[in-house]
Amino acid sequence: MPEIKQATRKTENPYVNLYELETKDRVGHDKHYYVASRAKTAEDLKLSTHNEKPDGVIIYGLTPEKDKVLLVRQYRYSLDEYIYEFPAGLVDPGENFRQAAAREVKEETGLTLSPLTLENGYERPFFTTVGMTDECCATVFGYVSGNLTSEGEEDTEDIEAFLVDREEAKRILKEERVAIMCAYMLMHFVADEDPFAFLK
CATH class of the missing domain: 3.90.79.10 (Nucleoside Triphosphate Pyrophosphohydrolase)
Structure with a gap:
């Protein structure tokens, strides 16, 4: 199973931001992935909270x-x-x-x-x-x-x-x-x- 090691916020916008994820793919290779989110912090990303509260x-x-x-x-x-x-x-x-x-x-x-x-x-x-x-x-x-x-x-x-x-x-x-x-x-x-x- 893939793994997310860290999420870092890359932009400072009021409504949507870009987060860079440091990950490992399913066979263990290091990868970078980018996610746009309404979350204000990395802790608020749904990959962290796992909630389905509507944005x-x-x-x-x-x-x-x-x-x-x-x-x-x-x-x-x-x-x-x-x-x-x-x-x-x-x-x-x-x-x-x-x-x-x-x-x-x-x-x-x-x-x-x-x-x-x-x-x-x-x-x-x-x-x-x-x-x-x-x-x-x-x-x-x-x-x-x-x-x-x-x-x-x-x-x-x-x-x-x-x-x-x-x-x-x-x-x-x-x-x-x-x-x-x-x-x-x-x-x-x-x-x-x-x-x-x-x-x-």
Whole structure:
């Protein structure tokens, strides 16, 4: 089994940092590996804590009629391009993940989110891109209402929100850049008569 000997923080950023891991591979060779993390210290890395406390949330919000889904089209520096995603964001200290989801939806879109409370494990935190980060996010499912606005958008964000029907979702999947987590859920939305049926 591989072994991690030491983790060293290499950057000093407020939201995400790079950690260098000194490791041995499964046959005993010394290696260096790099991990991006929301952790503030090496002791807070999930490889140290082994907890699944969510760093962030992803929101799958439908209109009450379940005929439209909430998407955002956001500029991402990593691509130098706009990409379709679900609203998402970090869980602030003192918040639970459902509170964080409602806050993020309001800030990014102006809409009000009424989260569902699930007991079947679908909203428990899962890991995102484990080859490069220990980030863990909870998916919050719920209904959205109100009017779309960009009044809560921060200067560091370039986001446009949309409520899209199934035909527009199909077009987006065919023609646009889409984050993979969003793409999988859009496939449910397009194909399922009741997009929340799998939650039962």
